Amino acid sequence: MISSLRGTVLSTGADHVVVEVGGVGFFVFVPADVAHTARVGEQLRLHTSLIVREDALTLFGFAESLELEVFTQLLSVTGVGPKSALGVLGHLTVDQIAGAVADDDDAPFRRVSGIGPKTAKLIVVQLAGKLQPPAAAPAGRPASAADAVVAQVTAALVGLGWSEKVAGEVATETADGASESDRDSVPALLRQALAALGPAKAGGPRG
Numbered sequence: 001m002i003s004s005l006r007g008t009v010l011s012t013g014a015d016h017v018v019v020e021v022g023g024v025g026f027f028v029f030v031p032a033d034v035a036h037t038a039r040v041g042e043q044l045r046l047h048t049s050l051i052v053r054e055d056a057l058t059l060f061g062f063a064e065s066l067e068l069e070v071f072t073q074l075l076s077v078t079g080v081g082p083k084s085a086l087g088v089l090g091h092l093t094v095d096q097i098a099g100a101v102a103d104d105d106d107a108p109f110r111r112v113s114g115i116g117p118k119t120a121k122l123i124v125v126q127l128a129g130k131l132q133p134p135a136a137a138p139a140g141r142p143a144s145a146a147d148a149v150v151a152q153v154t155a156a157l158v159g160l161g162w163s164e165k166v167a168g169e170v171a172t173e174t175a176d177g178a179s180e181s182d183r184d185s186v187p188a189l190l191r192q193a194l195a196a197l198g199p200a201k202a203g204g205p206r207g
Helices: 032-037 065-075 082-091 094-102 117-126 145-159 164-177 186-197
Strands: 004-012 016-021 024-029 043-053 056-062
Touching: 004 024, 016 032, 016 043, 024 082, 032 082, 032 164, 043 065, 056 065, 056 082, 065 082, 065 094, 082 094, 082 164, 094 117, 145 164, 145 186, 164 186
Parallel strands: 024 056
Antiparallel strands: 004 016, 004 043, 016 024, 043 056
């Protein structure tokens, strides 16, 4: 069983990376955010699951061990295969998945490509009580203007085709590195977020 990999990124795609470990290149399917942030020539560590089939051995990798745990839980749901489970984790964060299950809300799962209404409902039903509750926001913390801008930029990126997970992470990272004036401007922050995603990604990752 291959439970983790650490090596040099040889290449990336919309849903995979190739990582060289000890002279051997491993093709690993990964969520969209991992594929987006991986850089050729840089080191990358992944928590992995090896799926064994009669005709293939397929590796799936995640940046965090908790994502791997949720991936395994998703595979226990009737009708959810490895590619569908990966799609869920590419479209939603672990907290978003846990929150949807806790709220008995299958709508976020129905927005994932390859997940139909019946399977979305089964995810909510069969994972109830099995996932760690989403992290709570600090009590009494009011939403700032910057938070509202990030939310609007995230919504704009989702509207342009990126998954909620990738859009939220890029919007937050862009805001963290922006000047104070740009941080409070939706157009300025959106331009920077699109630049960070890169022209090759435009219209690309759709969750």
